[in-house]
Amino acid sequence: MSESFGQESxxxxxxxxxxxxxxxxxxxxxxxxxxxxxxxxxxxISGLIFAGFITFTAYIAAWFLLDKKPVLLTPDSPIPxxxxxKAHSWQAGMTPLQALxxxxxxxxxxEPRVQQIEKLVTSKEFTLQREFNKL
Numbered sequence: 001m002s003e004s005f006g007q008e009s010x011x012x013x014x015x016x017x018x019x020x021x022x023x024x025x026x027x028x029x030x031x032x033x034x035x036x037x038x039x040x041x042x043x044x045i046s047g048l049i050f051a052g053f054i055t056f057t058a059y060i061a062a063w064f065l066l067d068k069k070p071v072l073l074t075p076d077s078p079i080p081x082x083x084x085x086k087a088h089s090w091q092a093g094m095t096p097l098q099a100l101x102x103x104x105x106x107x108x109x110x111e112p113r114v115q116q117i118e119k120l121v122t123s124k125e126f127t128l129q130r131e132f133n134k135l
Contacts, residue, residue: 014069016061025061031069 004108013032017024026044030037047055120126 013066015066016069018069018071023059024069025062025066027067028066091108 014028015024016027016031019027019031021041025054026040030040031042044055044059088099
């Protein structure tokens, strides 16, 4: 039982070229450590300024050694990337109140369409059309 818990919490280090600027190294590191990408990029630029050769060599080595992050969700996924919640104060994202407000607005926008569909499905015209289609 403890083995399955350890496997669930274990994360792998990948490079993420979809979120990255050059090769996705900083984006992969940010995802692995749970911080914002801009923080890792700032550290990488600082490393280039103060220890240029070492940082550049480490970046190139990571580019060749790290695998690309596997895509888990399809591009037309119903979960938008902009609606993720903050876990820490320095992370970008919505506050819980903002997310709740956004979800409420989206549901309110969908309500008239659902009512229209319900009205159509419960009408006699729909039942009649369905019976004609069965013939």
